[in-house]
Amino acid sequence: MIRFISLPQRHKSRDVHxxxxxxxxxxxxxxxxxxxxxxxxxxxxxxxxxxxxxNQDMRRPxxxxxxxxxxxxxxxxxxxxxxxxxxxxxxxxxxIGRDGVLYQLVADERRAWHAGGGRWGAITDLNSASxxxxxxxxxxxxxxxxxxxxxxxxxxxxCTRLFIxxxxxxxxADMAPTRKRDPNALFPWxxxxxxxxxxxxxxxxxxxxxxxxxxxxxxxxGYPLDHPQAALRAFQRRFRGxxxxxxxxxxxxxxxxxxARILYSLTRHLRPSVPASD
Ligand SMILES: [Zn+2]
Numbered sequence: 466m467i468r469f470i471s472l473p474q475r476h477k478s479r480d481v482h483x484x485x486x487x488x489x490x491x492x493x494x495x496x497x498x499x500x501x502x503x504x505x506x507x508x509x510x511x512x513x514x515x516x517x518x519x520n521q522d523m524r525r526p527x528x529x530x531x532x533x534x535x536x537x538x539x540x541x542x543x544x545x546x547x548x549x550x551x552x553x554x555x556x557x558x559x560x561i562g563r564d565g566v567l568y569q570l571v572a573d574e575r576r577a578w579h580a581g582g583g584r585w586g587a588i589t590d591l592n593s594a595s596x597x598x599x600x601x602x603x604x605x606x607x608x609x610x611x612x613x614x615x616x617x618x619x620x621x622x623x624c625t626r627l628f629i630x631x632x633x634x635x636x637x638a639d640m641a642p643t644r645k646r647d648p649n650a651l652f653p654w655x656x657x658x659x660x661x662x663x664x665x666x667x668x669x670x671x672x673x674x675x676x677x678x679x680x681x682x683x684x685x686x687g688y689p690l691d692h693p694q695a696a697l698r699a700f701q702r703r704f705r706g707x708x709x710x711x712x713x714x715x716x717x718x719x720x721x722x723x724x725a726r727i728l729y730s731l732t733r734h735l736r737p738s739v740p741a742s743d
Pocket of ligand 1: 531532533579637645647
């Protein structure tokens, strides 16, 4: 009798507590996984003794990369920028519609996945150093005034709030000239420059002097010269509105006098002024 009663009770007891224990373990594992999944990078380097200082704040972006979505419509791009895609997840900090409506998808202090591989000057991880702005554009259309006005307002806000130098506004194609062509040749860089953003040659720029090296000037501006002709193609698209067809022989592309004139204007302030000789 006792045995008969005790056995079911013991079994019953186990059956009741087993799921409870299992649930606690499962919950702990899930919590630990969740915590580790969203944990930031370790604060401390095990190589060093941790002596924390309160004199710090968040790192800030130092450059802005302009993109064109090369898709049809804001709705489609909002989906692409917020989901896993067949080619891998991508995002940007901002998206501006053709009507000038501005969307933010990633906080300014977070690293959005918009730039990919490439280089600008000494910056090799553009995603870590930049704010990415996508403009709704199918890849071949122009950019309506409403969209550019909204972009200029956003650039003013970002450069003021985050202390980004106003000249540090580049095209996605500038930093990745072998892979990208956005925004397209119709993007109004001169309008942006007149509003105080990016760089643009002087209207009355003179011809480049004898001995001027346009390739060196391209590198001084920031263009990566791993593939020089691709960099020149990106430069001509941005500063001359020339879209060299992919089918043409890019390998034969060389800077002409107009390229040199623009490059000299953009870089001559980087040169030390030579004192006049007596
Ligand atoms: Zn892009």
